[in-house]
Amino acid sequence: MVRKYERLSGRQSWSEEDMAKAVAAVVCGKMGYKLAARTYHIPRSTLQRRASKVRYQQHEEPKPLMGNYRRVFTDTQEKDLVGYIKSMEKYFMGVTKRDIRELAYQYAEDHNLNHPFDSNTRMAGEDWVRNFLKRNPELLYKTETHGELEPVNFDQFYHFMCQLA
Incomplete structure (x- = not known):
């Protein structure tokens, strides 16, 4: 996986605010797809797809990434993971x-x-955890006042957290 990627193309150069305004205009019936796409400078096909999701109330999906990579967790699911990790640090050091x-x-x-994680080792990849920690920098700050860290029985903790939820 690419460690530090700089985007070269101009694809998806529109803003989410413009897309939201255009979707609202189309769903309310104030504009058609073509006019809204021209007015807000966004692709018509993307507008059609987003408007149909709003009209038919499809469930939250992870925001797609450009290229071959896709997100595994939605934003709310990632927040749940961050909460689990913070409580692990709180209870098990x-x-x-x-x-x-x-x-x-x-x-x-x-x-x-649906995930690309390794089922033999039963773990996510190193690149995934690196990018996860970049997205959630509050997990990187660790206090070293406890000295030596104790080993954690992960399965016991996970089932403990499932019982609390």
Whole structure:
């Protein structure tokens, strides 16, 4: 996976605010697809797809990424993972990247999500955890006042957290 990617194309150069305004105009019946696409400078096909999702109330899906990569978790699911990790740190002192990878795999399996994680090792990839920590920098700050970290029985914690939810 590319470690530091700089985008070269001009695709998806429109803003989410313009797309939301255009979808609202189309759904309310104030404008047609063509006029709304021209007015807000967005692709008509994307506008049609987004408007149909709003009209037919499809469930929340992860925002697609450009290229071959796709998101595994929605924003709310990622917030749940962050909450689990913070409570792990609170109750069991230390969390390693390996623990986060295992937690992500178990979370995806428990929620029947389509994921590219390795089923042999039952963990998410190293690139996934690196990008997850970039998206959630509050998990990177660790206090070292506890000294040596104790090993964590991850399965016991995960089932403990499922019982609390």
